[in-house]
Amino acid sequence: MKTPMIAGTALVLGALFATTSVIAKDLPKLEVKDRYKVGFAQMESNNPWRIAESKSFEDTAESCGWDLISTDAAGSAAKQVADVDSMIAQGIDVLFLPPREEKPLIPAVKKAFAAGIPTFLVDRSVDPKNAVAGKDFVAFLGSDFIQQGGIAGQWLVDNFKGDKAVIIELEGTTGSSPANDRKKGFDDVIAKQDNMTIVASQSGDFARDTGRQVMETLLQAHPDVNVVYAHNDEMAIGAIQALEIAGRKPGKDVMIVSVDGTRDALQAIIDGKMGVTVESSPFFGPLACDVMKRYAAGETIEPWVQVKDRVFTSANAKDHIAEAY
Ligand code: AHR
Secondary structure (H helix, E strand, O other): OOHHHHHHHHHHHHHHOOOOOOOOOOOOOOOOOOOEEEEEEEOOOOOHHHHHHHHHHHHHHHHHOEEEEEEEOOOOHHHHHHHHHHHHHOOOOEEEEOOOOOOOOHHHHHHHHHOOOOEEEEOOOOOOOOOOEOOOEOEEEEOOHHHHHHHHHHHHHHHOOOOOEEEEEEEOOOOOHHHHHHHHHHHHHHHOOOOEEEEEEEEOOOOHHHHHHHHHHHHHHOOOOOEEEEOOHHHHHHHHHHHHHOOOOEOOOEEEEEEEOOHHHHHHHHOOOOOEEEEOOOOOHHHHHHHHHHHHOOOOOOOEEEOOOOEEOOOOHHHHHHHOO
């Protein structure tokens, strides 16, 4: 991973750490020591975002004194639960977990915590009605996905030039926090616009191929589409492929609005095929290290260590593509 983006993420840390703390009771203790057995239970490795996130943990391991145990659940929440189980059995000191979906991972989170393992949710969260920070896990480290969807929606409102926006929405993995929240953030903005309608909203599972296939099908039902909102860049790129195969001109007769900030998305913006991607940083390693060390030192960790995101458009995509993933 290129250094500038890691440095950029690190710059944000000071501001993040200034946010309000809550007093939590009976959290597992973590002693200060030179080396920690750390579990990172990744959900899948089928897109650049996931690969960048895993690499960020690997790249941080040595400098943070982690003996890292990493797993890959290959897109299965059941396997991710089993991976956490295995990590508990191996006696990890700390768990970092991006839960693939909001509900199925809750028992695993609670089990790790009950076993006395400080557990941090990374990038995705669990259903807040059934598990909360400070009680069932220490904290959630991640972006505000509702805000990301809202920014994408507002960008569309500010930049759409036609009379009526006919929007296809490609949702992320069903039951995942980014899919739920990015949908809410975007749909709430669009619901207030008289000239904008979401004519179809369907899951593409955050994957390029699935996004392309879903877009091909939806395009047949809605040939008048002139906006695609994808919950991540991989599906946006899949949608661009489907549109081009159908003879459409993404960026010209169909606006593409997305989330993440991958290299391919920034290139698509530079090429004039995509309008905007709202950043969702995968570089969690340095942040996880800092939070773990603060926790071991006895600091109270805020329940949501929020990552601040940028917005990439034709105005700045060129400036950031070299550091993208
Ligand atoms: O949880 C974050 C989302 O998961 C990213 O937007 C997506 O690309 C990834 O798979």
